[in-house]
Structures are given as C-alpha cells and as structure tokens.
Amino acid sequence: METVSFTPKFPAAAALSLALALALPNPAAAKSPRPAAKAAVLAKAAIAADSATAAAAAGATSPAAQLALGEAAEDTITSEAAPAAIAPAAPAEPADIAPAPTPAPEAAAAKVPEASLPERIAGWERNQLGVTIQGTTSSRFIQSSIGGKSATINQPTHENLAYSRADVQFTARPSTSTYGKLDFRLHQDWENYYDEGPNPLLARWFEFGGTIWDEKIKFGFGDFHGNYSPLTLYSPGLALPNEPEIFAARRQMAMDEWHLDGSGLPLQGFHADYSDRITPGFSLSAGAIASRLRTGASSTSTWLYWTDDVEKLMGAGYLKAEFFGGLEAGVSRIQIVDPVKTSRALNNEYVQHSPTAMFEDVTVNAASLSYDAKNLVQAKPIALKLGVEFAQSTYMPAHDRVDTTGFYTTQEIVDQAGTVAPVRHPILGLLHVQDTELKDDALRATLHAGWRETETGPLGLSLDAAFLRNGKDYVNDVAQSPEFLGRRILNSANQVKGFGGYNTFDALYNHVYTVDPVTSANTSEWWATDTKTYNGTNNWFRAPQFKNSYTNVAMTRSERVASAGALDPQLQMLYPYGPATPNRQGIDAALSAKILDGKIEAGIQFASLKEQDGHVLDSATAAPGLAFGRIGAGVKVQAGQWLGWDKRITVSAGYLADNAKQAAYSYKDTAYAEANVKSALLNAGLYANVWKGLSFLAGYQQIKSNPYRGYTVAGKTKTADQADLTQGNWAVGLEYRIAAGVYATAEYGAISLDEAKSATAFSQKLVSGGLVVGF
Numbered sequence: 001m002e003t004v005s006f007t008p009k010f011p012a013a014a015a016l017s018l019a020l021a022l023a024l025p026n027p028a029a030a031k032s033p034r035p036a037a038k039a040a041v042l043a044k045a046a047i048a049a050d051s052a053t054a055a056a057a058a059g060a061t062s063p064a065a066q067l068a069l070g071e072a073a074e075d076t077i078t079s080e081a082a083p084a085a086i087a088p089a090a091p092a093e094p095a096d097i098a099p100a101p102t103p104a105p106e107a108a109a110a111k112v113p114e115a116s117l118p119e120r121i122a123g124w125e126r127n128q129l130g131v132t133i134q135g136t137t138s139s140r141f142i143q144s145s146i147g148g149k150s151a152t153i154n155q156p157t158h159e160n161l162a163y164s165r166a167d168v169q170f171t172a173r174p175s176t177s178t179y180g181k182l183d184f185r186l187h188q189d190w191e192n193y194y195d196e197g198p199n200p201l202l203a204r205w206f207e208f209g210g211t212i213w214d215e216k217i218k219f220g221f222g223d224f225h226g227n228y229s230p231l232t233l234y235s236p237g238l239a240l241p242n243e244p245e246i247f248a249a250r251r252q253m254a255m256d257e258w259h260l261d262g263s264g265l266p267l268q269g270f271h272a273d274y275s276d277r278i279t280p281g282f283s284l285s286a287g288a289i290a291s292r293l294r295t296g297a298s299s300t301s302t303w304l305y306w307t308d309d310v311e312k313l314m315g316a317g318y319l320k321a322e323f324f325g326g327l328e329a330g331v332s333r334i335q336i337v338d339p340v341k342t343s344r345a346l347n348n349e350y351v352q353h354s355p356t357a358m359f360e361d362v363t364v365n366a367a368s369l370s371y372d373a374k375n376l377v378q379a380k381p382i383a384l385k386l387g388v389e390f391a392q393s394t395y396m397p398a399h400d401r402v403d404t405t406g407f408y409t410t411q412e413i414v415d416q417a418g419t420v421a422p423v424r425h426p427i428l429g430l431l432h433v434q435d436t437e438l439k440d441d442a443l444r445a446t447l448h449a450g451w452r453e454t455e456t457g458p459l460g461l462s463l464d465a466a467f468l469r470n471g472k473d474y475v476n477d478v479a480q481s482p483e484f485l486g487r488r489i490l491n492s493a494n495q496v497k498g499f500g501g502y503n504t505f506d507a508l509y510n511h512v513y514t515v516d517p518v519t520s521a522n523t524s525e526w527w528a529t530d531t532k533t534y535n536g537t538n539n540w541f542r543a544p545q546f547k548n549s550y551t552n553v554a555m556t557r558s559e560r561v562a563s564a565g566a567l568d569p570q571l572q573m574l575y576p577y578g579p580a581t582p583n584r585q586g587i588d589a590a591l592s593a594k595i596l597d598g599k600i601e602a603g604i605q606f607a608s609l610k611e612q613d614g615h616v617l618d619s620a621t622a623a624p625g626l627a628f629g630r631i632g633a634g635v636k637v638q639a640g641q642w643l644g645w646d647k648r649i650t651v652s653a654g655y656l657a658d659n660a661k662q663a664a665y666s667y668k669d670t671a672y673a674e675a676n677v678k679s680a681l682l683n684a685g686l687y688a689n690v691w692k693g694l695s696f697l698a699g700y701q702q703i704k705s706n707p708y709r710g711y712t713v714a715g716k717t718k719t720a721d722q723a724d725l726t727q728g729n730w731a732v733g734l735e736y737r738i739a740a741g742v743y744a745t746a747e748y749g750a751i752s753l754d755e756a757k758s759a760t761a762f763s764q765k766l767v768s769g770g771l772v773v774g775f
Contacts, residue, residue, distance in 0.1 A: 128173060129173050129174070129175065129176070130172070130173060131170060131171070131172045131173075132170075132171045132173075133168065133169070133170055133171075133775075134168075134169050134171075134774075134775060135166065135167050135168040135169050135183075135774075135775060136166070136167050136741075136772055136773065136774050136775070137164070137165065137166045137167075137772075137773045137775070138164070138165050138166075138167075138770060138771060138772040138773070139162075139163070139164040139165075139770060139771050140161075140162070140163060140165075140768065140769070140770035140771075141160075141161070141162045141768060141769050141770065142160070142161040142162070142490075142766065142767070142768040143158065143159070143160050143161075143766070143767045143768070144158070144159045144490040144491055144510075144764050144765070144766050145157055145158045145159075145491075145764065145765050146158075146490075146491040146494050146496070146501075146762060146763070146764050147762065147763055147765070148752075148761045148762035148763050149759070149761050149762070150496050150497045150498050150760045150761055150762040151494055151496055151497075151762050152494050152495050152496065152497065155493060155494045155495060156491075156493040156494055157491070157494060158491075159490050159491050159493070160191065161191075161512060161514075162189070162190035162191060163187060163188060163189050163190060163513075163514070164187075164188045164190070165185065165186065165187045165188070166185065166186045167183065167184075167185050167204075168183070168184055168185075168186070169181065169182070169183045169205075170182045170183075170184075175210075177210045177211050177212065177215075178208075178209070178210035178211075179208070179209060179210060180207070180208045181205070181206070181207040181208070182203065182205070182206050182207075183203070183204045183205035183206075184201055184202060184203045184204060185201075185202045185204055186199065186201060186202075187199070187202070187513065187514075187515050187544070189514050189515060189516070192514075192515075192516060199515065200515065200543075200544070202515075202544055204259075205222075205223045205259065206222040206223055207220060207221070207222045207223050207224060208220065208221045208222055209221065209224075216274060216275060216276045217272060217273065217274045218272070218273045218275075219270070219271065219272040219273075220270070220271050220272075221269075221270050222268065223259070223266065223267070223268055224266075224267055224268075224269075224271055225259075225261075225263045225264035225265065225266055225267070226264050226265050226267045226271065226289055226291070226316070226478070227263060227264030227265065228316070228318060228332055229332075229366070229368065229389055230389075230444060230479065230578065230579035230580055231364075231366060231389055231391040231442050231444055231476070231479060231579070231580050232316075232332050232334055232364060232366050232389075232391060232476070232478075232479060233264070233265060233289075233316060233332075233334060233478050233479060234264070234265065234478070234479045234578060234579070234580065235260065235262075235264055235265040235266075235481075235483060235552070235578075236479070236480070236481075236482060236483060236575065236577060236578020236579065236580070237255075237260065237262065237483045237484075237578075238483065238484050238508075238571055238572075240571075240681075240683070241603070241605070241632055241634045241654040241656055241683065242634040242635070242636060242652040242653060242654030242683045242685065243654075243683055243685070244652065244683060244684065244685025244686075244697075244698070244699025244700070244701070245650070245685055245687050245697060245699070246685065246687075246697040246698065246699040246731050246732075246733055246747065247508075247509055247685075247699050247701065247729070247731070250509040250510070251508060251509050253511065254509070254510070254511035254548055254549070254550055255483070255550050257511060257513060257546065257548055257550065258483075258548070258550050258551060258552040259552060260483055260550055260552060265478055265481075265552065265554070266552045267289065267291040267293075267314075268291060268292060269289065269290045269291030269292055269314075270289070270290045270291075271287065271288065271289045271290075271291075272287060272288055273285070273286070273287035274286045274287065281323060281324045281325065282321070282322070282323060283321070283322040284319075284320070284321050284322075285318075285319075285320045285321075285322075286317070286318065286319045286320070287317060287318050288315075288316065288317040289314065289315065289316040289317070290313075290314075290315055291313070291314045291315075291316075292311075292312070292313055292314075293312035293313065293314050293336065293477070293478075293554045294310065294311060294312045294553075294554075295311055310338055310357045310358075310359060310556070311338055311339060312336060312337070312338055312477075312554065312556075313336070313337055313338075313339065314334065314335065314336045314337075314478065314554075315334075315335045316332070316333065316334045316335070316478075317332065317333055318330060318331065318332035318333075319331055319332075324375070325372075325374070325375050326371055326372045326373060326374055326375050326376075327369075327370075327371050327372075328368070328369070328370045328371070328372075329367075329368070329369050330367070330368045330369075331365075331366065331367050331368075332364075332365075332366045332367075332368075333363075333364070333365050333366075334362070334363070334364040334476070334478060335362075335363050336360075336361060336362040336363075336477055336478070336554075337361050338359040338360065338361060340359050340398070340400075340432055357399070357400065358397055358398070358399050358556070358558050359397070359398045359399065359400075359432075360395065360396070360397050360398070360477075360556045360557055360558065361395075361396045361398075362393060362394070362395055362396075362475055362476060362477055362557075363393065363394040364391055364392070364393045364394075364476050364479075365391065365392050366389060366390065366391035366392075367389070367390055367391075368387065368388065368389040368390075369387070369388055370385065370386060370387035370388070371385065371386050371387075372384075372385045373385070381451060381452040381455055382449075382450070382451055383448065383449065383450035383451075383453060383454075383462075384448070384449050384450075385446075385447075385448040385449075386445075386446070386447055386448075387445065387446045387447075388443070388444070388445040388446070389443070389444050389445075390441065390442075390443050391441060391442045391443075391474070391476070392439070392440070392441040392442075393438075393439070393440060393441070393442075393473075393474050393475045393476055394437065394438070394439050395437065395438040395439075395473065395475040395557060396434065396435075396437050396438075397434075397435040397436075397438075397557075397558070398432060398433060398434045398435060399432075399433055399435070400430045400431065400432060400433070401430070401431045401433050402430060402431075403430070403431045438473040438475065439473065440471030440472065440473035440474040440475070440582070441471055441474060442468070442469070442470040442471060442474045442580060442582075443467075443468065443469040443470070444466060444467070444468045444579065445466065445467045445468075446464070446465070446466045446467075447463070447464070447465045447466075448462075448463070448464050449462070449463045450462045450463070453594070456597045456598070457597065458595065458596060458597075459593065459594070459595055460593065460594040460595075460598075461591070461592070461593050461594075462591070462592045462593075463589070463590070463591050463592075464589065464590050465587065465588070465589035465590075466579075466587065466588045466589070467586070467587050468579065468584055468585065468586065468588070468609075469584075469585045469612070470580060470581060470582050470583065470584045470585070470612075471582060471583070471612065472582050472583035472611075472612060472613045473582065474580065474582045475557050475582070476580055477554045477555060477556055477557070478554050479577075479578065479579075479580040480555075480560065480577035480578060480580050480581065480582070481551075481553060481554045481555045481560070481577070482551075482555075482560075482567065482572065482576060482577055482578070483550055483551065483552070484507075484508075484549055484550055484551075484568070484571065484572070485549060485550075485551060485563060485566040485567070486502065486504065486507035486508075486549050486566060486567070486568040486571075487502075487507055487547075487549050487566065488500070488501050488502055488503075488506065488507065489506050489507060489510040489511060489512060489547055489548075489549065490506060490510050490512070490764060490766075491764055492547075496762050497760070498755065498758055498760030498762075499753065499755065499760060501762070503727060503751055503752075503753045503762075503764070504568055504570045504571065504703060504727055505701065505703075505727060505728075505729035505751045506751050506764060507549040507568065508549065508571070509729075511546075511547060511548045511549070511550075512545075512546075512547035512548070513544065513545070513546060513547075513548075514544070514545050515543065515544050515545070516543065516545055560577065564576075569677065569679065569705070569707055570679050570681070570703050570705055570727070573628065573658045573659075573660055573677070573679060574607060574609060574628050574630060574658055574660075583611045583612055583613055583625070584609050584610075584611065584612070584628075585609065585610055585611075585612050586607065586608050586609030586610055586628070587606075587607065587608055587609075588606075588607040588609070588630075589605070589606050589607070590603060590604070590605045590606075591603060591604050596642065597641075598638070599637065599638045599641045599642045600635065600636070600637050600638070600642070601635065601636045601637075602633075602634065602635045602636075603633065603634050603635075604631075604632065604633045604634075605630060605631065605632040605633070605656065606630060606631055606632075607628065607629065607630035608628070608629055608630075609627070609628040609629075610625055610626070610627045610628065611625030611626050611627075612625065613625060617667050621667055623662070623665050623667070623672075624662065624663040624665055626660045626661065626662055627660070627661045627663075628658070628659070628660050628661075629658070629659050629661075630656070630657070630658050630659075631656075631657055632654065632655055632656035632657065633654070633655055634652070634653065634654030634655070634656075634683070635652065635653055635654075636650065636651070636652040637650070637651045637652070638650055639651055640688075640689070647688070647689040647690070648687065648688075648689045648695075649686075649687070649688045649689065650685075650686070650687045650688075651685070651686055652683070652684070652685045652686075653683065653684045653685075654681075654682070654683040654684075655680070655681070655682055655683075656680070656681045657678065657679070657680040657681075658678070658679050658680075659676055659677060659678045659679070660676070660677045661674070661675070661676045661677075662674065662675045662676070662677075662720075669716055670716055670717070670718055671716055671717045671718070672717075672718050672719075673717060673718065673719040673720065675708075675719075675720035675722070677705070677706060677707060677708065677722070678705060678706055679703060679704070679705035679706075680703070680704050680705070681701070681702070681703050682700075682701065682702045682703075683699075683700075683701055684699070684700045684701075685697075685698065685699045685700075686698040686699070693736055693737030693738065694734065694735075694736050694737075695734070695735045695736075695737070696732075696733075696734060696735075697731075697732070697733045697734070697735060697747075698730075698731070698732045698733070699729075699730065699731050699749075700728075700729070700730045701728070701729040701730070702726065702727065702728050702729075703725075703726070703727045704725070704726050704727075705723070705725050705727075706722040706723055706724060706725065707722065707723050707725065708720055708721070708722055708723075709721045709722060709723050709757070709758070721757075723755050723757055723758070724755060724756040724757050725753070725754070725755045725756075726752075726753075726754045726755075727751075727752065727753050727754075728750075728751070728752040728753075728754075729749070729750075729751050729752075730749050730750060731747055731748065731749025731750075731766070732747070732748060732749065733745060733746060733747035733748070733749075734746050734747075740774075741773065741774030741775070742771075742772070742773050742774065743771070743772045744769075744770070744771045744772075745768075745769065745770050745771075745772075746768070746769045747766070747767070747768045747769070748765075748766070748767050748768075749765075749766050750763055750764065750765045750766065751763065751764045751766070752764075
C-alpha cells in the first residue's frame with residue numbers, strides 16, 4: 001500500500017526523448033493545457049501522451065454549493081468517491097497462474113506483460129544517477145478593478161500584481177535506491193523592485209527517500225503526502241464538476257502554494273511502507289508515519305512571535321492483507337497527541353499566567369474489508385468492487401488553569417514618604433484539567449461497478465456509490481480539516497458595502513504571493529498599512545506573504561468550530577469537512593458514461609443525506625436535524641475528435657444543485673418556520689486549438705443561492721429571511737504554445753455579485769497576461 005505518492009517529474013526534452021525511446025503509441029497529439037495546471041503531472045511529463053487525457057486529468061471533478069452571508073453558515077462540501085480501504089490499492093498484480101514448464105525464449109518474451117507508462121518512467125528515473133534540475137520560470141501581470149454601486153469610490157479601486165518567479169526542483173540520485181529532492185523559489189515583485197532588500201531563497205519542499213530489501217520497503221524523510229482512506233488520513237478538497245479549464249488552471253496555481261494536488265495531506269516527518277507478495281495467493285503490506293502537525297514554542301526569547309502554544313504530533317500505521325487477488329482486509333490506527341509540558345512552555349512566565357489554549361488528543365482505530373471481482377470476470381468487460389470501512393474515534397479535550405499555590409515576597413518598594421514596604425506576589429502554577437471524553441464512530445460502504453469503462457467502444461459505464469453513517473462526535477483532525485476557507489483576495493483595500501466584499505469566485509480562483517519588507521506597522525501586511533517607515537529594528541526584513549483561501553493545516557476540533565464562519569455554503573454545504581464530516585447519514589452516487597470511444601463523456605450525481613442528531617438548544621430541547629439533497633449532471637464533448645479534426649476542441653457544461661432543509665419546530669413559545677437553503681452552480685467551458693500552437697479558452701460560471709440574512713418576526717413565529725443572491729464569473733483568453741513547455745497566455749474576464757433584497761452589487765474586472773517556461 002502506498003501511503004506517500006511520489007510523482008516523477010523531469011525536463012521536457014528528457015521526457016520527449018524517453019517517449020520516443022519507448023515508442024509510445026499515437027505520439028504528439030493536440031496541445032495540452034498549460035503547465036500551471038499541475039493536476040496531471042504524470043500526463044504532462046509524458047509529452048507525447050494524448051492531450052484529451054491530460055485535460056481530463058487536469059480538470060477537477062466533484063460538486064459545489066453556497067456562500068458565507070448573514071449569520072448562519074450551514075454545514076457543507078462535496079463527496080469524492082474514494083475507496084473504503086485503509087490505504088489506496090496497490091498497483092494491480094498479474095493474475096495468479098499455475099506453474100508451467102519454462103517456455104522458449106521467444107515465447108517467454110511474448111508472455112511478459114508490457115510495463116505501464118508510470119512504471120517505465122519510474123524505471124527510467126531510478127537509473128538516472130546524479131543530479132537533475134527542472135522547474136518553471138514565469139512572469140505574470142494581473143490587474144483587478146472593482147466597481148459597482150456597493151464599491152466605495154474614495155478608496156482604492158485598482159490592484160496591480162506583477163512578478164517574475166522561478167520554481168526550481170533539484171533531484172539527486174546517488175544510487176538507484178535513494179533520492180533527495182529540494183524545491184525552492186526565487187520571487188521578484190516588480191512593484192517593489194527599487195525599494196526592496198535582499199531577495200530571499202524560499203525552500204518549499206524537501207524530501208529524502210528510497211527503497212531497501214529488493215524494493216519491498218519504501219521510506220522517506222522530510223515532506224511527503226499521506227493518504228490512507230476518507231475516514232482515516234485524507235485531504236478533503238472541493239468538488240467542481242466540469243470546471244472550465246481556464247478557471248481550473250488558476251485554482252491549481254493557488255492550491256500549489258500549499259502542495260495540494262489530490263495526492264493526500266501534506267505532512268512532515270518520516271514514513272515507511274512495506275509491500276510483498278508472500279505466496280501467489282497472498283500479499284501483505286504495512287506502513288507507519290511519524291509526523292509533526294505543528295510545533296509549540298520552547299524559547300522565552302521568541303514568545304512575542306508565537307501564534308499558538310499547542311504542539312501536535314501524529315503517529316499512524318496500517319496493516320493490509322490481500323487474498324486470492326481480490327479480497328483485502330486491513331486495520332489502521334492514528335494517534336494525535338499534544339505533549340502538554342512542551343506546549344505550555346513552562347519556562348515562559350507570560351504563557352503560564354495567560355493560558356488560552358485547548359489541548360486536544362485524538363485516537364482513531366479503523367478496519368476495512370473490500371472485494372474486487374476482477375478474477376471472476378477476467379474475460380468480461382465488467383468491473384465490480386465492494387468495500388466497507390469502520391472507524392472509531394476517541395477525543396480527549398483538556399486545558400490549562402492558573403492555580404495560586406501561595407505567596408512570597410519578591411521586592412521592596414519605597415513610597416513617596418520614604419517608607420519601605422514589601423510587596424507580596426502570588427505564586428502561580430498551571431494545572432492540566434481534562435474535560436469529558438467523547439467517543440463515536442463512522443461507517444462508509446462503497447460500490448464501484450463498470451461496464452467497458454476502460455475500453456474503447458460505443459459505450460462505457462461507471463457507477464460509484466457510497467453509504468455513510470458518521471456520528472456527531474466522530475473526530476479526526478487529519479481527515480476533517482478542510483482545504484478551503486473562503487476569504488477576500490483581490491481589491492481588499494476597498495471596503496465594499498454589503499457582504500464584506502466577499503465573492504465565492506474571487507476566493508476560489510485568485511491568490512496573491514508576494515515578498516515584502518516587514519516593518520513594525522505591517523507585520524501581517526494584510527491588516528495594517530505598510531508605511532515603509534524605519535523603526536530601528538526589522539525594517540527591510542524580507543518576508544513572504546500569502547493571501548490564499550487554501551490551507552494544508554490539520555485543524556483541531558475547536559479550531560474547526562471556531563472557523564465555521566469561513567466555510568462557504570456555496571461550495572461546502574453537504575460535506576464541509578469531507579467524507580468524514582460528522583453527523584451525516586445517507587447515500588451519495590455518481591453515474592458516468594463514455595460514448596463513441598470517449599469523444600463524449602456524460603455523468604449524473606445524486607445524494608440524499610441527513611443529520612443523525614439534531615441541534616441541542618438546551619438540556620430538554622433539540623432542533624430537528626438538517627436534510628441534505630444533491631442532483632447534478634454534466635457533459636464533455638471532444639468535438640475535434642468527433643469531427644475528425646487534428647485540433648483539440650473541448651466543450652463542457654455542468655449543473656449541480658445542493659440544498660439543506662430545516663424542518664419547522666418550536667422553542668420557548670416561538671415557532672420557527674421551515675427553511676430551505678439552496679445553491680445551484682452552472683459551469684460551461686471551451687478549449688479550442690485554432691491554429692498551430694494558438695488556442696482559445698472561454699469559461700462561464702454562475703451560482704444562484706439563498707443563504708440566510710436573519711429572521712423576520714410575526715407574532716410568535718420566526719421565518720428565515722433568505723437572500724436572493726447571484727454570483728457570476730466569466731473569462732476569455734488566448735494561449736500560445738511557443739515550444740514544448742513554453743506558454744504565453746492573455747486573459748480578460750469579470751467576477752460579479754448581485755443580491756436583490758439588499759440592493760448590493762459589485763464586480764471585479766480582471767486583465768492578466770503571463771509567460772511560463774518549463775525546463
């Protein structure tokens with residue numbers, strides 16, 4: 001089982017040479033999407049691979065939903081069909097066969113299965129000893145202007161971003177069994193060119209790993225991605241069906257800042273994985289992770305710079321066995337602890353006297369069972385896999401309390417009359433107080449069925465369905481921490497009237513990375529004016545600043561509760577914390593079809609969920625639990641292939657509607673009427689290669705929703721006052737492929753928000769251009 005995903009990358013020229021050497025079928029098809037959309041690194045590395053496949057890999061697939069307005073942010077996100085096994089399935093093994101006489105050399109060669117492209121790339125990379133350097137250099141300009149009746153005229157209405165950047169990856173292979181990898185960034189803001197100090201070198205990723213014992217054990221130190229299963233170790237991302245490519249590339253750029261690429265939760269520490277086929281009918285795999293999720297401070301000289309005094313350490317492990325090529329059984333355990341004596345920094349008097357942190361330990365034990373009927377249907381174009389996973393969590397909250405243990409005299413003070421008076425100070429100590437332990441469980445059962453889903457032909461079908469039952473007190477920090485917490489990105493210097501200037505599409509697709517001089521007045525850059533005034537201490541200290549709605553932080557339970565207002569109900573209604581979202585029960589299904597050798601792809605989605613437990617109002621009353629629903633459909637057409645052209649022309653469209661219904665109830669002589677929050681997302685996109693390396697891109701998105709604004713009161717009846725909100729996003733652009741891995745882009749578009757009841761309206765027009773060079 002692979003806990004960590006290692007995706008090989010190598011220079012474009014080397015990739016092309018490798019493709020030719022391997023004699024790949026159908027080389028050099030149409031133009032592939034820009035390298036900024038790195039969701040399909042492997043497909044991009046194989047430059048000769050089919051561009052339609054690369055585009056499908058680059059586009060995110062899933063659902064979407066509503067917005068954080070008014071006072072209520074209902075729980076939300078989207079289901080991602082994922083296996084219920086404790087860890088991702090290991091690469092398929094060849095079918096078990098009975099021993100046979102040694103064949104002739106030519107016959108033996110004929111029976112050797114051809115290695116897959118990933119296997120060939122991995123083998124090529126392992127044999128390239130020495131040091132390789134690859135990466136991208138880019139320059140980009142963005143101008144965003146805000147306007148509309150809700151924008152404030154006498155405040156900044158334009159924001160310009162311009163930079164040059166190099167993201168470089170060093171890979172060293174001293175032997176075929178070990179490697180070291182370092183990613184670093186050089187960044188130059190054009191606007192700060194004449195007043196900046198030394199430009200820092202930012203290390204973004206460090207990884208060292210390799211294999212031992214005939215490649216049966218893989219290990220790694222430093223940065224890596226961890227991924228067991230949706231209920232155990234998982235990074236719950238957003239799901240946007242048929243997202244236009246022009247927007248998907250922007251979103252991937254923002255996610256890349258935090259190494260979010262769908263391969264798991266970014267971690268730091270150590271991991272090891274063992275995998276071996278013991279007998280023809282029995283395989284065994286196991287793994288372990290030791291990771292630091294965050295670091296508590298330990299020095300009295302740096303306490304002014306601490307952001308929290310909680311330290312989190314995680315240990316995880318799994319054991320999985322496969323029988324007869326199809327039956328898998330596994331167990332796993334995750335332990336998240338806070339070593340309190342380190343976290344509360346006993347050598348720091350300030351922290352001792354002002355305890356604010358909550359220490360939250362979590363234990364998760366899980367077991368899974370799955371069956372893949374591949375051996376039963378070898379001669380038929382049928383796929384069938386069943387899986388079930390059960391997990392139980394134990395959550396122990398604790399906190400510090402200041403305790404007075406006595407008095408002692410520390411100094412003598414002379415008053416104005418000259419009298420010397422001793423001053424008695426209390427001796428303060430911290431007590432570690434444990435709260436009530438919470439225990440709960442989660443269950444996820446999955447079904448995957450396919451008919452000709454991996455073959456060419458007139459029709460292929462695939463069904464993915466899941467049943468989940470997650471208790472309201474199920475807690476798992478490394479499976480429930482959302483990747484997206486919406487915030488304003490561009491034009492934030494303008495205090496837009498109404499809704500705080502927040503727009504879902506601005507939060508979703510825009511991000512700002514800059515390296516600025518830090519002064520005493522701008523240590524956070526976003527919350528105070530940058531005066532660039534010398535203060536005698538840290539002026540001109542260069543520091544990277546992030547403005548981004550994505551995060552890879554493993555949040556604690558109390559932090560998730562506190563940040564619920566940052567969840568966007570337009571995007572995170574059904575599953576705000578991913579498939580492991582607590583207090584959910586129901587079914588979620590998706591049916592997809594490939595028609596005419598994949599020239600047409602279509603799909604539908606359906607979900608019906610409810611909260612297992614209502615919302616406690618007091619010791620005797622609980623409001624009814626919410627009921628959730630989803631329905632969606634989408635289609636993608638490879639029009640160029642359909643018409644027999646040698647140009648890639650892809651047209652896509654999708655619709656997804658989510659809702660959360662609150663039944664009527666009464667509380668303290670007040671009747672609350674039924675409420676139904678709805679959100680509908682529309683996507684439409686076009687990618688057309690029009691002439692040689694020149695391609696035209698276009699995208700349109702709209703979200704219509706009715707989030708809460710408050711309540712209207714009539715007598716003893718309260719009725720939810722719901723907004724009439726429309727958000728729009730459109731863009732057109734040109735992409736010119738100058739050479740392999742070299743792209744120039746130019747885009748123009750606008751983001752808008754219009755809420756009818758409050759007469760709120762504003763828009764942001766965006767103009768951008770850039771050049772990306774891969775090496």
